[in-house]
Each structure stands twice: as C-alpha cells, then as structure tokens.
Amino acid sequence: MTEPEETVETYDVVVIGAGPGGEVLADRAAHAGLSVAVVEDGAVGGACSYTACVPSKALLRPGAALASARAVDGARQSVTGPPEPEAVLARRDRFTGRGDDSGQAAWLTAAGATLVRGRGRLDGERRVRVTATDGATRVLRAGRAVVLATGSEPVMPDIDGLDRIGVWTSERATTADAVPDRLVVVGGGVVACETATAWRSLGAEVTLLVRGRALLSDWEPCAGEEIARGLTGLGIGVRFGVTALAAARDADTGEVSVTTDDGGVLRCDELLVAVGRRPRTAGLGLEDVVPGHPASAPAGLPVDDTGRVTSVPGGWLYAIGDVSGRSHLTHLAKYQARACAAALAADAGRPAAVGSWQPGTVRAAAAQAVFTLPEAASVGLTERAARQAGFTVRTAEYRTDDVAGAALHADGYRGHAKLVVDAERRVVLGCTLTGPMATELIHTATVAVAGEVPLDRLWHAVPAFPTVSEIWLRLLEAYGL
Structure with missing residues (x-):
C-alpha cells in the first residue's frame, strides 16, 4: 500500500519566528501583496514583549520615577518610601x-499573515516543515523566500x-512573581546591570560578579564607570575580577551557595546568569541548506x-534580527525587517507598495539604551x-553636570558626554551619553550619525534653553572650529 502524497501549502514568504522582526516583516510583505505564513x-x-524589553522597563520605571523626584528639592519631601513591590509586579x-x-x-492575522503554530525546521530548498505540539506536521513551501527571525537565547557559562x-x-528575572531577599548576578553587561538595578529598587540585596575589570566593556569607559x-x-x-566556579542549592532551605575563584562563598536566594546571548539556530536544519554551517553556532548567519x-x-534564505548576528536590539530587528520586506517587494515587482525604502544605501545607526x-x-x-576601522579620529568630551538645563532638571545631576568625530570628513561617528534623560537624548546623536551631518551644520541646530540638550552645543565648543 502506497503512502498518500504529502500536502504542501504554498506562500510567497514563510517566516520562522513571530518576534518583533518577524511581525514587522510579515506586515510589510503582506502590505506589498505577498502571501505570508508565520511559524x-x-x-x-x-x-521582547513578555520576558525582555517590556517587562524589564516596567520593573525599572517605578524606581527611576522615585529617583527623579528625590533629585528635586521640593518634590523630594513628598517621597515617603520605596516602590511597592506588589504594585510594580502587577503593573x-x-x-x-x-x-x-x-x-x-x-x-498578525489582521495584517494579512497566516499564523502557523508549531516548531519550524528547514526541510530543503524553500521548504519548512512545521511540527505542532501534538506531533502533527505540515509542510510549507515558499515561492520567493524563507525568512529566519528566531531571535537569541541566553549563553550559559561553565x-x-x-x-x-x-x-x-x-x-x-523579568517574570518572577516575588522579590528575592538576596540575588547574585553573574555578568557585567546591559542585562546584568538593568536587572540588578530593578530588583535592588524593589528591596533585594544584590551582588554583581563581574569577571572583567569594567561594566559594559564594549562601550566607552565613561559609561561603565558611571x-x-x-x-x-x-x-x-x-x-570586579571575580569568576563564579560552582553553584549549589540546599534541598531543605532553597538557599544557593556560589563559590568564586577568590576562595569566597556567596549565599543567596536566587542566582541570575546574564553573560550574553547567542543566535537561536539549533534545530532549524541549517546544516542541510547552508554550506558549512553547523547545527548550532555562536555566530549569526552572514547576511547582506x-x-x-x-x-x-x-538567494532564497533570509535572516533578520538576533539570528543574523548583527545586533541583539529589538529596534534593529524591526529596521532589518523593513529592509528585507522592501527587497522582497522589489523582487516581486511591487516596490511602491512599501514606499521609497532603499535598503543598503546607508549603514544603519541604531542607538543602545541602558x-x-x-x-x-x-x-x-x-x-x-x-x-x-581606520578613521582619523578626534573626540570631544563634556560633563553634562555643567549644562544649565541639567542643573535645573535634577539637583546633583551627574552625567558625561563623549563625541567621536571623523576628523577628515568632520562628521559624527559615534556618541555616548550618561545621566538622567540619556536614553531620550541619544536620538539626536542617532540622527547626526545616520545622516552624516557635518559639524558645520550642527552648529546651526540651536538647542532650546534651558534644556539638557544644550550638551550638544557644549560638545561642539569642546571640539572646536
């Protein structure tokens, strides 16, 4: 008896992963008139929505709001206590x-995409096999492209x-239902610093173990120092300079003991490991379609x-977001999704459907915020x-504390600003800011970097007085004519 022929469903685009990048890609591709299935x-x-960006900022915001009030005399006297943990967690x-x-x-469905629940795996050229939780399988064929948007996963140290x-x-760490009395955090990057701040604001005793000698080691030194x-x-x-070697949990009390390489033992209720993330590629079947690519690799896929x-x-396989290895930023994943959708629309002869987007004409400038x-x-x-990278570099630095708007914003305002300039072309290559409002102020620098705005033009972008944005004028003065 012969087996029945397998049914194959065909779409123009099949996306594996419905995170921020996958959602935007599906929306834009469907808007261009392409049929899209999202697995x-x-x-x-x-x-981002459930265990990363959104909940972490929700946990951090109450403590930041109280700190902002405490930094202004007259408001400070009205702050009567710390954040209320139950209310913070409920929010x-x-x-x-x-x-x-x-x-x-x-x-996603209203945007015009078909949502397919299950785990997707590449099953040959332009084919994706989906396995549902009950074990049932179905095969999707992509007439034009398969797009991987599977995100990343935490790295676990030895x-x-x-x-x-x-x-x-x-x-x-972002979904816990109760505040631990004692928390040990292994790591010195963005996630480690933010989660330590959040749980400390809710009353936890927090210790940060940093293997290196600085926080945010890939940033300008001033950021980690501040x-x-x-x-x-x-x-x-x-x-600093401490490595966790072993960890154990007492079966009776639940207490965790962490042994470090300096001979010490730390005791806590929970141990958070935040030493980085890697592209989520295991189980995707990449080894069958990407020449020389192992089943799981620490680096992302090479993409244009x-x-x-x-x-x-x-040219039928695409990758956007964390799995591309370019950056683990939600907003950059969305940017890549728009570029990818524009390319797919253009290949289908429908570039007008997604506007005048021209991917690849400029290098993206994506801000990072802590x-x-x-x-x-x-x-x-x-x-x-x-x-x-070979640039002829000049820098300018200025203490944001000395800007009039900063002093009015907060008593004892403390912040630092650094500008990195291509001295030959006189355009901004990079900027780092610390202090209150730094995460909002950075977009001005993002525009300057993405637009390659000459310093001679930036002099004519006059900041309002008295605002913290005057830091831009001070940086230009520090740089000189």
Whole structure:
C-alpha cells in the first residue's frame, strides 16, 4: 500500500519566528501583496514583549520615577518610601499579559499573515516543515523566500552545578512573581546591570560578579564607570575580577551557595546568569541548506543589508534580527525587517507598495539604551572601534553636570558626554551619553550619525534653553572650529 502524497501549502514568504522582526516583516510583505505564513512555537511578539524589553522597563520605571523626584528639592519631601513591590509586579503584568499573546496574534492575522503554530525546521530548498505540539506536521513551501527571525537565547557559562539549581536567566528575572531577599548576578553587561538595578529598587540585596575589570566593556569607559558608581550608590555590591566556579542549592532551605575563584562563598536566594546571548539556530536544519554551517553556532548567519543569507545558493534564505548576528536590539530587528520586506517587494515587482525604502544605501545607526541609575546610551562607533576601522579620529568630551538645563532638571545631576568625530570628513561617528534623560537624548546623536551631518551644520541646530540638550552645543565648543 502506497503512502498518500504529502500536502504542501504554498506562500510567497514563510517566516520562522513571530518576534518583533518577524511581525514587522510579515506586515510589510503582506502590505506589498505577498502571501505570508508565520511559524511560531511560542508567544507571538517574542521575548521582547513578555520576558525582555517590556517587562524589564516596567520593573525599572517605578524606581527611576522615585529617583527623579528625590533629585528635586521640593518634590523630594513628598517621597515617603520605596516602590511597592506588589504594585510594580502587577503593573508589569498588565503590560505583558503574563504571556497571553492573543492580542498580538489577532494583530498578525489582521495584517494579512497566516499564523502557523508549531516548531519550524528547514526541510530543503524553500521548504519548512512545521511540527505542532501534538506531533502533527505540515509542510510549507515558499515561492520567493524563507525568512529566519528566531531571535537569541541566553549563553550559559561553565559553572559547576549550574544545570541543577534552577538558575535564573534574563527571562526568569523579568517574570518572577516575588522579590528575592538576596540575588547574585553573574555578568557585567546591559542585562546584568538593568536587572540588578530593578530588583535592588524593589528591596533585594544584590551582588554583581563581574569577571572583567569594567561594566559594559564594549562601550566607552565613561559609561561603565558611571554605571558602576550608580550601582554602588544604590547599595549593590559590585565585585570586579571575580569568576563564579560552582553553584549549589540546599534541598531543605532553597538557599544557593556560589563559590568564586577568590576562595569566597556567596549565599543567596536566587542566582541570575546574564553573560550574553547567542543566535537561536539549533534545530532549524541549517546544516542541510547552508554550506558549512553547523547545527548550532555562536555566530549569526552572514547576511547582506537586505537580510539575504549570502552563503546560500539561489538567494532564497533570509535572516533578520538576533539570528543574523548583527545586533541583539529589538529596534534593529524591526529596521532589518523593513529592509528585507522592501527587497522582497522589489523582487516581486511591487516596490511602491512599501514606499521609497532603499535598503543598503546607508549603514544603519541604531542607538543602545541602558535604563540604570544613571542611564547610559550610545550610538555609532566608540573611539576604539573608530580607530580600529581606520578613521582619523578626534573626540570631544563634556560633563553634562555643567549644562544649565541639567542643573535645573535634577539637583546633583551627574552625567558625561563623549563625541567621536571623523576628523577628515568632520562628521559624527559615534556618541555616548550618561545621566538622567540619556536614553531620550541619544536620538539626536542617532540622527547626526545616520545622516552624516557635518559639524558645520550642527552648529546651526540651536538647542532650546534651558534644556539638557544644550550638551550638544557644549560638545561642539569642546571640539572646536
């Protein structure tokens, strides 16, 4: 008896992953008149909506609001206590819906995409096999392209016993239902600094173990220095040059003990590991379609500015967002999604349907924001990266404290600004800001970097007085004519 022929459903575009990048790609491609199927085995909206950007900022905002009030005499006297943990957690849950994706799933369908629930795996050229939770399978064929938008996953360091104690990752740290009395955080990057700040503001005793000698080691040194000062000021223990070797949880008390390479033992209620993320590629079947690519790799897929995977013959496979390895930023994933959709629309002869977007004509400038106390934000190249790239570099630095608008914004305002300039072309290559409002102020620098605005023109962008934005005038003065 012969097996029945397998049914294959055909769409112009098949997207694996319904996070921010996958959602935007599906919306834009459908808007261009392409048929789109989106495969998702988790929640539509991805980690950003439920376990990353949104809940972390919801946890951080109450503490920041109180700190802002305490920094202004006259308002300070009205602050009577710390954030109320139950109310903070309830507000976070209102934003995340505790993982309920019904609203975003409905939006995706209304945008014109077909949502296919299950785990997607490449099953040959332009084919995706989807396995549902009940084991049922279906095959989707992409007439034009398969787009990978599977995001990233936490990196787990080599710490003995880590896999046996129920360790927190960033996902658990943003969704916990109670404040731990004692929290140890392993890491010194953005996630480590933000989660340490959030849980400390809710009353936890927090210790940060940093293997290196600085926080945010890929940033300008001033950012890590200012954040370290801020964390210490909040009462967070920051220990540099310390590596966690082993961890164990007491079966009776639930207490976690963390052994470090300096011979010490830390005891806590929860251990958070936040040492980085890697592209989520395992189980996608990449080894069958990408020449020389292992089943799982720490680096992302090599892509061009439209997201096309350059090593795949035929140009049918695309990757956007974290899985492309370019940057683990939600807003950059959305940017890449728009570029990818524009390329797909153009290939289909429908470029007008997505507007005048021209991917690849400029290098994207995507800001990074850290919502600690103080805040830090950056865009473009650091001085070190610019010099390594071969630019002739000049820099300008200025204490934001000395700007009149900053002094009015907060008593004891403390902040730092650094500008990295291509001295030959006299355009801004990068900018780093710290201090209150840094995450909002950075977009001015983003426009300058993306637009390659000459310094001679920036002199004529006159900031309002008295605002913190006057820092731009001071940076230009520090740079000189």
